[in-house]
Amino acid sequence: MTEAGGEGARRPGGGASDDGRAGSGAEGGWTAAVRSRLTTRLSVDELLPARQPAYVGSWVYVFGVVTIAALVWVVASGCVLALMGSAWWHTSSLGHFFNSIHFWSVQMFFIFMVLHLWGQYWGAGWRDGRAKTWMVGVVIFLFSIVTAFTGYLVQQNFDSQWIAVNAKDAVNSTGLGGFFNVLNFGQMYGLHVMLLPIGVTLLVVLHILQVRSRGVVRPIGDPYTPEATGGSRTGERPR
């Protein structure tokens, strides 16, 4: 892992010259730079280590993985509901059961995501260069709220109607009502079953990659003291 990263770092334009073809900018080709970065940051050893710091045994780390598990069942049950059509769950007991799985998976997803968020807050998980990881996590939280909101709008029942009629005033007040029309079922359905879930899933994948590539932050009061790298950190300062 270190070998590959070091090689890539020493020869960032290596990809362009390996096969004898010149890339744009010779040694500084984009392809080689991306490959170097991926090789350095996202090797299999980095992503799936067999050993972790002993303090990762804390219960607080369970919330993140359980949130991912809930998301898997949210997406899976949502795929079945989308496959069978928007009205299926109103007319079929099996459809209603799948809707229930979707409903409770979403509830579990939010419960554990909020617990994960609080856990990371009280552990100051953004320390030692992990601010972007925290920020992507917050974006996932906000994105998930919009995704769930559109889900409530496309249930095709009284709850959808009432939420749409009331939510329109807040959306309209921002000037976005003409572009994000909560009364337009077709628009909300497209967003809910396609664009927003893809966005949440991609962000979660990015978040996991961020966590795995940097590793889990050290406990507060047991700070990292850089030697060879001379790195500075966001959040807690050396003291």
Next chain:
Amino acid sequence: MSGRRPPIDKGDYYRGVRMAPYDLVKELAIALVGMLVVVLLLSAVLSSPDVPSATIQGWAKADPVDFVTTAATELSGQSLVAQYGPPYNDGSGSVQSLGPIDPQQWAGVHVAVNAPLDFVLEPLSQATVGDQTLAAALSTFNTATPTQQQKWLNAYIQALGSASVTGAQVTVASGDYGPVPTLMSRLLGLARTGGLDALLLTSDYFYQTDYSKPLLFLGDGGYFSGLAQAQDLTGTQWGMMNETGRYPGQAWLWLYTLWYQIPPFTTASNADLLVVVVMTVLSLALLLIPFIPGLRDIPRWIPVHRLIWRSHYRSME
């Protein structure tokens, strides 16, 4: 790279930290199975809410006076939607601004709704086939002056306050209402058959998924909010985070909902915009916690982390 933080090598970062075997994949597999069991159990035992949608047909049958009153108010241009403003029309009744900041007006009309025409006159004109009485009433109304129209409508809306319902008819005391009673009677009849539900969705295209008009019309009536009140869904009942029945709703909106329960948001005419601004500021603060002195230091000041990493601290001692 000058001025940029070099990547932290994990070997360096974890120097001096005791490492232990940890099976990430096994942990995920157990979480997946455990979560599936939990949601299957919850689904089997508790199911999920599905209160049928309200229809204009149901409204016209359950509360014909409210329906006719709402329709007459729409026709007079005095309803909430008729005077709403952007994105529906050029009104100003529901336009919210914050000083000179007026995004609702800036954005303009994008979902055009003409309440008298879209909710009453256009559907009625679709129903004139074979109904000479209705055609004549529509003609009389459309050729009258706006002043005359308002005079008929105002008198009729006032009379509806003491209306009685006989069978499928709404009856008011005698008065000078012009063709309005005929128009309203026909609209009520159309609604009771379910025809108005369909006509409010009619467009120049075969396919239609935009329910803006029927929902806006339903929302203007008292029947719709009455159904919500019975389900504890109104704003003063923390309705934004409630669900029909005894199910959890969007509980994650608790903070958003909270503002609507306290001054000055409870009385502000631009409460929605104020709440959106407050929540945007709070969301940005959450996003930028790593860079905000004070907020980022709280975890050090209040030692919840002693619980999180209890074993680690014990081993350090």
